[in-house]
Amino acid sequence: MTSSVSEVSVLGTANQRDAYLKGLAQTVQAAVPENLGLEEVRSRAASFLNEQTFPSTRQEDWRFTDLSAMLAIDFATAGEFSVTEADIAELRLPETAGAQVVVVNGRVNRELSQLGGLPEGAVVGSLGDRSELQSQLSDRLTQASGSHEVFTALNTVGFQDAVVVWLPRNLVVETPLQIIYLSQAGEKPLVAQPRCLVVAESGSALTLVEDFWGDSTAAHFTNAVTELWLDANAQVSHSRIEREGAGTFHIGKTVVTQARDSQYIGVAAGFGAKLARHNWEIYQTGEQTTTKIYGLGAISATQHADTHSLVALSHPHGMVEQEHKAIVDGKAHSVFNGRMAVAQKAQLTNASQLNRNLLLSDTARVDTKPQLEIVADNVKCAHGATVSQLQSDEIFYLQSRGISAPQAQRLLIYAFAMEILEKIPVETLRSRLAEAIVQWT
Amino acid sequence: MALTPAPLPRGEGSRKNQSKTQNFIAQEHGGRCPPYERTMINENSEIILSVRDLRATVDGTEILKGLNLEVRAGEIHAIMGLNGSGKSTFSKVLAGHPDYEVTAGEIQFKGQDLLELDPHDRATAGIFLAFQYPLEIPGVSNRDFLRVAFNAHRKARDEDEIDVFDFDDLIEEKLDVVKMDASFLDRSVNEGFSGGEKKRNEILQMALLEPALSILDETxxxxxxxxxxxxxxxxxxxxxxxxxxxLITHYQRLLDYIIPDFVHVMADGRIITTGGKDLAKQLESRGYEWVLEEFRAGVTA
Structure with a gap:
């Protein structure tokens, strides 16, 4: 016991954290394939990263999320993995047949991906297969705001492949697109860096499901970045599901850039991982954008789940609706930081943010921080945060109708979760997650 | 109308005294036929609820201080009283609310010791409490809630659960009882319902669950x-x-529409007077003070 305490304190020093980040950067850089190009953005990210340190809880952004357990783990990059249909069959959704990309430890698996159901003109596939897009890509890939952040830069210097989704003007893709990100354990702890770029050109529409999945309890580090670009009047509905294995550190970035009149509806549900952090950033670049983001976390035992969201508005007539919910059991710890920045020019913004937390045990913990930065003077911004346990009056009401107390609790937890899950537009995914919640309670 | 204040319902004598009071009431109403042709009072009918010397506390404060009540099949009872008299506490104690602790007395429900039962077992045994403030349960559709509750009752009777389709037929039939539109079934339980809609939803549940004893708390x-x-x-x-x-109520008006066989007045945690439906009218016109005075006079006499 004594040795492990001193070990952590030594590993936690600034020098140790600097060295750890540099080592991690070198590891992922060494595994970059040569044919992807992107040398310039990678080298810029590398210089940025060089000045960074591995985050500690002394930084405000990481105050409640302690990554120091990672410092004791020497992550290696993943090589080729033999994955069979059996590994992912149960993740395929019937609605997405013919529009499924399978990514294993950050690399697109061409054999398991099925893309025959996409309409003509839609570009979906591995970056390695899309050299013709090189010139267009450079304006988009890695160019989103908020890229100057340590884990995003780490991904940029070292991603081995990327999923590229490019919809030309006015293309409406009826079939939802599913990206399955599989975390496969190896002999050593692995770092995988999935990367995804979605460009929805003007007037196009897409339903996207990102499914991060792993079932190993081995130590694993997923550092994922997804950039979505919604050009004028584009519409994207995005469901991001994180169900990583119990030994996984999952750090994910979703950055959405919304041009005028575009609509982004996002649902992020996180149930897995040992420690999960989702940085969800939305940047408005034109007026009258609609942004609806819904989050759900359901964690237990010693799990840790952290959502940091940012909605940055800089143009008038924006509409933002955000609801984030967490169900926290055991000794789990849920963190929510919801920042909304409404700049001077973002007049007539109509924004609301609600964070609701349900504690199922006396040892569960929630830290929540709504953070509204409003400069514009003619806006509506509502926000609220609640932390509560299951209400005994609600349970009694159900009991008084013949429903036993444990059944009443399950029903209430299910209901709490379903208010978010019902926003998922793909029915099979919605019902599978609902079933997962029932099993979980 | 002559009024006989109920003697203090205390100790051995209380049951005898109370039954005397009830006999008196029964005679008084003997020749009259309540509206809706209800002639259900039958002294030989089954005793559904028998409450004896019931005492209960909440947060250490005693609210019920020796309550006696007997309810037979076919009867409608009204319990009236001022705020704080213990009416709502009594209803919650009957349903088994965990905040209330029964410290003395007993409750027999159809021959069973009610206090031994968990709240959900009381419900499936046939007790139904219509809440004064029905709770909103966001995320649970009314239809699912009603089906789960109905099936819990069936399971308690060792009957098979009813499937979604059969249940839909059943519940749509019950909607007529409270003149509710089927669209209510697909909304979350009580969420965004008006006060009236919530109360109608309570009665819909009552219609579905067919309890032996319904307690309507300020419905x-x-x-x-x-x-x-x-x-x-x-x-x-x-x-x-x-x-x-x-029926637990503040107001006589309800009793114009649901004619009670017995009206009880509660004060300070017990029933101090029992009468017929005219007692409610007197309370409405004269207030409660005279009852309390007569009660006090009876106590000191």
Whole structure:
């Protein structure tokens, strides 16, 4: 016991954290394939990263999320993995047949991906297969705001492949697109860096499901970045599901850039991982954008789940609706930081943010921080945060109708979760997650 | 009308005294036929609820201080009283609310010791409490809630659960009782319902679960006349010779629509007077003070 305490304190020093980040950067850089190009953005990210340190809880952004357990783990990059249909069959959704990309430890698996159901003109596939897009890509890939952040830069210097989704003007893709990100354990702890770029050109529409999945309890580090670009009047509905294995550190970035009149509806549900952090950033670049983001976390035992969201508005007539919910059991710890920045020019913004937390045990913990930065003077911004346990009056009401107390609790937890899950537009995914919640309670 | 204040319901004598009071009331109403042709009072009918010397506390404060009540099949009882008299506490104690602790006395429900039962077992045994403030349960559709509750009752009777389709047929039939639109079934339980809609939803549950004893806790409070008529109509339709209803109310107005066989006045945690429906009218016109005075006089005499 004594040795492990001193070990952590030594590993936690600034020098140790600097060295750890540099080592991690070198590891992922060494595994970059040569044919992807992107040398310039990678080298810029590398210089940025060089000045960074591995985050500690002394930084405000990481105050409640302690990554120091990672410092004791020497992550290696993943090589080729033999994955069979059996590994992912149960993740395929019937609605997405013919529009499924399978990514294993950050690399697109061409054999398991099925893309025959996409309409003509839609570009979906591995970056390695899309050299013709090189010139267009450079304006988009890695160019989103908020890229100057340590884990995003780490991904940029070292991603081995990327999923590229490019919809030309006015293309409406009826079939939802599913990206399955599989975390496969190896002999050593692995770092995988999935990367995804979605460009929805003007007037196009897409339903996207990102499914991060792993079932190993081995130590694993997923550092994922997804950039979505919604050009004028584009519409994207995005469901991001994180169900990583119990030994996984999952750090994910979703950055959405919304041009005028575009609509982004996002649902992020996180149930897995040992420690999960989702940085969800939305940047408005034109007026009258609609942004609806819904989050759900359901964690237990010693799990840790952290959502940091940012909605940055800089143009008038924006509409933002955000609801984030967490169900926290055991000794789990849920963190929510919801920042909304409404700049001077973002007049007539109509924004609301609600964070609701349900504690199922006396040892569960929630830290929540709504953070509204409003400069514009003619806006509506509502926000609220609640932390509560299951209400005994609600349970009694159900009991008084013949429903036993444990059944009443399950029903209430299910209901709490379903208010978010019902926003998922793909029915099979919605019902599978609902079933997962029932099993979980 | 002559009024006989109930003697202090205490100790051995209380049961005898109370039954004397009830005999008196029964005689008084003997020749009269309540509206809706209800002639259900039958001294030989089954005793559904028997409460003896009930004492209960909440947070250490005693609220019920020796309450006695007997309810037979086919009867409608009204319990009236000022705020704080213990009416609502009594209803919650009957349903088994965990905040209330029974410190003395007993409750027999159809021959069972009610206090031994968990709240959900009381419900499946046939006790139904219509809440004064029905709770909103966001995310649970009314249809699912009603089906789960209905199936819990079936399971308790060792019957197979009913499937979604059969249940839909059943519940749509019950909607008529409270004149509810089927669209209510697909909304979250009570969420965004008006006060009247919530109370109608309670009566819908009562219609579905067919309890032996329904306790309506201030179901009339805050209702407009139309909603009150609908709710009362539902209760009248559901009341029959095999079940019983206890109405807890502040207001006499409800009793114009649901005619009680007995009216009890509660004060300071017990029933101090029992009479017929005219007692409610007197309370409405004269207030409670005279009852309390007569009660005090009886105590000191």
């Amino acid at each position: 009339d409070s805050g209702l407009d006349i139309d909603a009150l008529k609908t709710v009362a109509g539902g209760v009248n339709q559901l009341a029959n010779a095999d079940n019983a209803v206890v």
